Amino acid sequence: xxxxxxxxxxxxxxxxxxxxxxxxxxxxxxxxxxxxxxxxxxxxxxxxxxxxxxxxxxxxxxxxxxxxxxxxxxxxxxxxxxxxxxxxxxxxxxxxxxxxxxxxxxxxxxxxxxxxxxxxxxxxxxxxxxxxxxxxxxxxxxxxxxxxxxxxxxxxxxxxxxxxxxxxxxxxxxxxxxxxxxxxxxxxxxxxxxxxxxxxxxxxxxxxxxxxxxxxxxxxxxxxxxxxxxxxxxxxxxxxxxxxxxxxxxxxxxxxxxxxxxxxxxxxxxxxxxxxxxxxxxxxxxxxxxxxxxxxxxxxxxxxxxxxxxxxxxxxxxxxxxxxxxxxxxxxxxxxxxxxxxxxx
Numbered sequence: 001x002x003x004x005x006x007x008x009x010x011x012x013x014x015x016x017x018x019x020x021x022x023x024x025x026x027x028x029x030x031x032x033x034x035x036x037x038x039x040x041x042x043x044x045x046x047x048x049x050x051x052x053x054x055x056x057x058x059x060x061x062x063x064x065x066x067x068x069x070x071x072x073x074x075x076x077x078x079x080x081x082x083x084x085x086x087x088x089x090x091x092x093x094x095x096x097x098x099x100x101x102x103x104x105x106x107x108x109x110x111x112x113x114x115x116x117x118x119x120x121x122x123x124x125x126x127x128x129x130x131x132x133x134x135x136x137x138x139x140x141x142x143x144x145x146x147x148x149x150x151x152x153x154x155x156x157x158x159x160x161x162x163x164x165x166x167x168x169x170x171x172x173x174x175x176x177x178x179x180x181x182x183x184x185x186x187x188x189x190x191x192x193x194x195x196x197x198x199x200x201x202x203x204x205x206x207x208x209x210x211x212x213x214x215x216x217x218x219x220x221x222x223x224x225x226x227x228x229x230x231x232x233x234x235x236x237x238x239x240x241x242x243x244x245x246x247x248x249x250x251x252x253x254x255x256x257x258x259x260x261x262x263x264x265x266x267x268x269x270x271x272x273x274x275x276x277x278x279x280x281x282x283x284x285x286x287x288x289x290x291x292x293x294x295x296x297x298x299x300x301x302x303x304x305x306x307x308x309x310x311x312x313x314x315x316x317x318x319x320x321x322x323x324x325x326x327x328x329x330x331x332x333x334x335x336x337x338x339x340x341x342x343x344x345x
Contacts, residue, residue, distance in 0.1 A: 001089060006058050007039050008046025018048050018073045021304050023103075023297060028178045028289070035181040037156070037228035049078050052085055066093035075318075102175070105214045106298040154225035156232075160193040160250075168251045168274075170197035170237050172204040172291070174213040176223035179289030184229040186285045187255050195249055196224050197237025207239075207262040214291070240270040246277070255283045259290075 009029050015022040024032065026044070034042050047054060049072060050063050063082050067090045070078045082088045160166055167190055173180055188194055198220055204213040213220065217236060224233050238245065241254055254274035264270050274280040 001064060001091070002061065004040050005038055006041045006043060006060060007033050007036075008043040008050070008054070009033055010048055011045040014045075014048045018071075018078075021301055023294060024178070031178050032181055035185070035228055036226050038226075048072060049076070049080075050082050052081060052087070055082065055087060062087045062089050064089045064091055066091060068093055102214060103298055105211065106295045107302060151221065151225070154222050156225075158231065160231070164193045165191035165252045166193045166195065166250055167191035167253045167255055168195045168197060168241065168246070168249060169255050170199065170234075170239075170241065171257075172199055172208065172213050173220050173224050174204065174208075174215055174291045175294050176220070176227070177289055177291065177294060179285065179287040179293075180224075181227065181229070182287035182289075183257050183283060183285040184227060186283050188229045190253055190255065190281065190283075193231045194229055195232045195234060195251070196230050197234040197241075197245075198224060199239055200236045203239045206265070212291070214295070240264045240268065240272070241274050243273050246273065246279070251279065253279050253281055255281050258282065258284055 009026070012022055012026045015026075022029070030042055030044055033039055041058075043058060055061075055063060063079065065079060065088070072078055077083070079088050167187055169184070169187055173196065184194065184196075198217060201213055201217050205211075215223065221233055221235055224230055234245075234249075245251070246254070251274075254271060256271065261269070261271065269275070271280055
């Protein structure tokens with residue numbers, strides 16, 4: 001749609017006012033958006049309602065949003081000003097990717113939570129993502145179906161340049177977050193071509209337990225491919241870094257973070273081969289953010305997020321129904337008008 005992408009990110013205050021408490025802090029969100037490979041510039045503390053003054057200030061010709069509607073706390077379309085001015089464009093949102101559904105999955109994570117004072121059943125938690133009575137017509141839960149075209153849209157599709165140092169890292173990369181960004185940024189200081197091996201859902205569940213991973217393998221692939229520090233992704237990478245893998249990708253260095261390394265199913269060290277070759281390095285990203293941290297935030301504020309999601313979807317359903325009624329009325333008037341003209345003749 002254009003040659004330069006500026007992304008406005010709302011402050012915690014704005015998000016809380018119009019949607020409810022954000023999962024990530026504004027500083028975390030600023031950093032995460034800057035790490036997306038298609039983003040050229042980030043505007044911090046962007047106004048929730050986009051104005052013409054905002055577009056002009058940053059020399060933007062138009063604003064783009066998905067084909068789902070967003071509204072303020074009082075139910076006003078956040079893009080009504082730029083729509084009226086003809087400076088608004090839409091793109092189709094990715095089907096099957098829903099924050100509401102992810103929150104529902106996270107609330108099913110730990111047995112300790114199910115047994116706490118905030119005790120609730122699997123059915124109750126699932127309703128947050130799939131309750132048909134409050135399901136959004138735009139962002140409701142549906143199954144994510146990956147295609148080769150979708151993966152190609154996210155993939156850089158570039159081979160290493162001659163002389164590039166190739167670095168390999170592997171893991172779950174579940175609920176891709178600022179901790180992952182910090183780690184991959186630190187890894188990129190050790191080479192020019194970064195390959196991320198994504199473990200299968202069954203492998204992740206084996207070493208993380210509970211209901212991990214929250215995002216399935218295909219969802220995690222697109223999340224990692226969107227990061228500007230990542231050159232290539234191995235889908236369903238073997239848990240142990242093998243000699244064949246290192247030779248095939250011509251890996252110069254294998255990196256791992258400070259998190260404990262769980263042995264493979266046979267009890268062996270999954271990084272034995274790169275260690276034997278003297279090509280293993282532990283990277284300290286200085287970040288304490290983990291997927292577990294995000295889950296704990298959601299669980300701690302469970303009722304707030306449940307209320308946030310319900311309010312959001314109730315507003316969207318109301319607007320959608322109003323739009324449908326307006327379309328039906330317009331269609332009825334269109335049918336009546338030719339009949340009246342015929343009778344007049």
